[in-house]
Amino acid sequence: MRRGLTKGVATLSLLLAILIVLGVAAGDCPEGALAQDSKSVETALGSFEIEVCVTHHLVARQHEYRITVTNQSVECKLQSFGVVPFPGIPVELEQSGMWQAGIDEANWWMWDGPSWQAIGSGSSREFSFFVPDTTPIAGVSGAVFTNPSSACGGNQLRYNVLGASRVEEEGQGEGTRDSAVFGELCTCEGEKEWFTPAQRINVSGGYRAEYVVAPSGLNVPSDVAISQDGEIFVTSSRAGAIYLVALDGSISRFASSHAYAIDFDDAGRLYGFNYPGGEVVRYDGSGRGHIVARLPRSACESTLAAAPDGTLYAALNYCMGDEMGDTTLYRLRAGDYRVETILDGIAEISSLDVGSDGGLYAVIDGVLSRIDPDGQEVFPLRELGLREISSHGLAVAEDGAIYVSSGSMSPEGAVYRHMPDGSALTEVAAFSGNGLQGIGILPDGSIIGVQRAIGGLQRILPDGTTSAIVEPNGLVSPQAICATSCGELVVVNDEAGWASIVCPDGTVNPFVRMTSFIAPLTYVASSEDGWIVAGESAPGFPSQLVRYSTAGEREVLTKDILDVSGVAVASDGSIYAAATREDRILVLSTAEEREVVTTDVRKPQALALSYDGRLYATVNRETDDDFEASMFGDAVVEILENGSARLVAEIDECYDLAVDEAGEIYVAAWEKIWRIDKYGSRSIFASGFEGARGVACLGGDLYITDDLANAIIRIVKIDSVQDEDGDDSSEAVKRGGIPVP
Numbered sequence: 001m002r003r004g005l006t007k008g009v010a011t012l013s014l015l016l017a018i019l020i021v022l023g024v025a026a027g028d029c030p031e032g033a034l035a036q037d038s039k040s041v042e043t044a045l046g047s048f049e050i051e052v053c054v055t056h057h058l059v060a061r062q063h064e065y066r067i068t069v070t071n072q073s074v075e076c077k078l079q080s081f082g083v084v085p086f087p088g089i090p091v092e093l094e095q096s097g098m099w100q101a102g103i104d105e106a107n108w109w110m111w112d113g114p115s116w117q118a119i120g121s122g123s124s125r126e127f128s129f130f131v132p133d134t135t136p137i138a139g140v141s142g143a144v145f146t147n148p149s150s151a152c153g154g155n156q157l158r159y160n161v162l163g164a165s166r167v168e169e170e171g172q173g174e175g176t177r178d179s180a181v182f183g184e185l186c187t188c189e190g191e192k193e194w195f196t197p198a199q200r201i202n203v204s205g206g207y208r209a210e211y212v213v214a215p216s217g218l219n220v221p222s223d224v225a226i227s228q229d230g231e232i233f234v235t236s237s238r239a240g241a242i243y244l245v246a247l248d249g250s251i252s253r254f255a256s257s258h259a260y261a262i263d264f265d266d267a268g269r270l271y272g273f274n275y276p277g278g279e280v281v282r283y284d285g286s287g288r289g290h291i292v293a294r295l296p297r298s299a300c301e302s303t304l305a306a307a308p309d310g311t312l313y314a315a316l317n318y319c320m321g322d323e324m325g326d327t328t329l330y331r332l333r334a335g336d337y338r339v340e341t342i343l344d345g346i347a348e349i350s351s352l353d354v355g356s357d358g359g360l361y362a363v364i365d366g367v368l369s370r371i372d373p374d375g376q377e378v379f380p381l382r383e384l385g386l387r388e389i390s391s392h393g394l395a396v397a398e399d400g401a402i403y404v405s406s407g408s409m410s411p412e413g414a415v416y417r418h419m420p421d422g423s424a425l426t427e428v429a430a431f432s433g434n435g436l437q438g439i440g441i442l443p444d445g446s447i448i449g450v451q452r453a454i455g456g457l458q459r460i461l462p463d464g465t466t467s468a469i470v471e472p473n474g475l476v477s478p479q480a481i482c483a484t485s486c487g488e489l490v491v492v493n494d495e496a497g498w499a500s501i502v503c504p505d506g507t508v509n510p511f512v513r514m515t516s517f518i519a520p521l522t523y524v525a526s527s528e529d530g531w532i533v534a535g536e537s538a539p540g541f542p543s544q545l546v547r548y549s550t551a552g553e554r555e556v557l558t559k560d561i562l563d564v565s566g567v568a569v570a571s572d573g574s575i576y577a578a579a580t581r582e583d584r585i586l587v588l589s590t591a592e593e594r595e596v597v598t599t600d601v602r603k604p605q606a607l608a609l610s611y612d613g614r615l616y617a618t619v620n621r622e623t624d625d626d627f628e629a630s631m632f633g634d635a636v637v638e639i640l641e642n643g644s645a646r647l648v649a650e651i652d653e654c655y656d657l658a659v660d661e662a663g664e665i666y667v668a669a670w671e672k673i674w675r676i677d678k679y680g681s682r683s684i685f686a687s688g689f690e691g692a693r694g695v696a697c698l699g700g701d702l703y704i705t706d707d708l709a710n711a712i713i714r715i716v717k718i719d720s721v722q723d724e725d726g727d728d729s730s731e732a733v734k735r736g737g738i739p740v741p
Helices: 013-021
Strands: 035-043 046-057 062-071 079-085 100-103 107-111 116-121 124-132 140-146 156-161 207-213 221-226 232-236 241-245 251-256 261-264 270-273 279-283 289-294 303-306 312-320 323-332 339-346 349-354 360-364 367-372 377-383 389-396 402-406 412-418 426-432 439-441 447-451 456-460 466-470 478-483 489-493 498-502 508-513 524-526 532-536 544-548 554-558 564-569 575-579 584-588 594-598 607-609 615-619 633-639 645-654 656-659 665-676 682-698 701-706 711-718
Touching (some): 221 389, 221 439, 232 261, 261 303, 270 303, 360 389, 389 439, 402 439, 426 447, 478 701, 489 524, 489 682, 524 564, 532 575, 544 564, 575 607, 607 656, 615 656, 665 701, 682 711
Parallel strands (some): 564 607
Antiparallel strands (some): 062 124, 079 140, 100 107, 107 116, 140 156, 207 711, 241 251, 303 312, 312 323, 323 339, 349 360, 360 367, 367 377, 439 447, 447 456, 456 466, 478 489, 489 498, 498 508, 532 544, 575 584, 584 594, 645 665, 656 665, 665 682, 701 711
């Protein structure tokens, strides 16, 4: 029993309450803050004290800028101030909370556009806004002025707080530029000529399919639940299954499910919580699921815990589209599963668990807490101070020890133990490659945990030694793919939140943290100089066109293209970008110089350039549902010089495309790879995929990502040479298989 994570933004309400309980004044900057500054602002009519504190939200991967304004001696009604970020902070002021406010001698006011609205009283007021933690810390600027229509006149004084010179360059916390880089391009060593045949893939005559990265047993394993008799259940959301996994690593399918969080009650009933749909499901002994409740939809990962008596607790971390919201904690009564709201408008709950005594525990915005559901109270136990606390990463042992996992979206992490006596938090075991996400405890005291970002299942024995129950293959939910100038592949892992480097020998290494969550898909493309560009946007995240150097250094090129997705790089370094929501394609010669290539497209997604400069795109012309229309296309078009789109082929559920040196187009379309020759004739080139979503040409071979199988397949041409027995020799498989004229 345990669980949770969010990609969403937290509010301050619960955090401030916790700080007060811990003896920290609400306006104080907490110990370990990334940066802080203050400034006295004097005007002819009075003075303000402005304090800025920057803290890091590990679970949401956001920097929070908290501004505290104290009225020192304001005498004129509606003296007002504005708070705006320095250049480089991607935040819309209208969405940043209270971005413009006024104060008189007794009341605080907020300008909502047409009028001023009273928002409270007191000498101080706090305001905040959030930015992605991959953005370097910057300053805050603003102005103090009086309402020009008031009797006070229009006095104004500008100020800067937290200027760049006041920001520490080191120790900025998880998710800053340095900590978001995991590896470097052009560092692979060695090749592997022969790979395991992908026998379930049917290919055209004269070709062979083989696994560069073979499927792993678990694809996006997010949570684990332990039955009363010690059986291990793992939910693998991308595989659409809950698996029963033995200690020897053997896997059997228990139920069809897309749950991200699972837990048992003491009667042996298994429950699951799915997002974005919000379904809470009870599974019977045969694995059949029964929906017992529907909670609001959310695109952010949410969490579940079951009490011994079958009472369920679900923490819904809300985000949808561009909207980031708060967290709501629900209770589902045992028996009838009647839904009750316990807490609302609180900070993100990354995990939940119910102890054997019925006590409800949670990690709330990095603070280990106990919750009284009846009294609707939160009792902080410990500020964990960990880097990237994992979703669903909480488990309460019979002796009262509480275990917390970290690093589920990073190449390293650990499991920690908190004892009821309040003694120091201790590290139980550390992991490289990927930390653990959901965890559970076996009857012998072993801790079982999943590695969400690389597909593994690990065991920590009571003595602290670790072993893999299911070996990871390094990938989860692989989607977009591109070939680099160094002969490597860069693969976007949707549910891992990062991109990986796949070496010629099949080795998989993490590259950079990336906004890879859908929809729309995050596409990548490589330049001749070696840098990578990505179109990154996801529900609740900024829509950004980002360039990565071979060393992984991140440069945001644009922040104003709505739902940027498909990308392609021309030989001169110009970048083509699909604005999926805007129904247009642009080309950027620099970050400041751009032009619209076409508006004659609907929901453009994947882009590809031929060797002679022809631009192709997948589009969705028919689907009414905007979410689905931004996920896949139904046709391939060529963008002509006059900006019109010429239909090349109608292909259902197409996700990606690549063009070989001969000008032939290969289209990834879920179960199939289509080939369109230079005359426009299309044919099925390969089939039998579970979810082909990415395709790239490299060295004459074709590489395909299979999202659901969690694999990368290479298709090569077979030489006509036969061995001495007259059979096709496996050694006759050669590289350079995609035909050229």
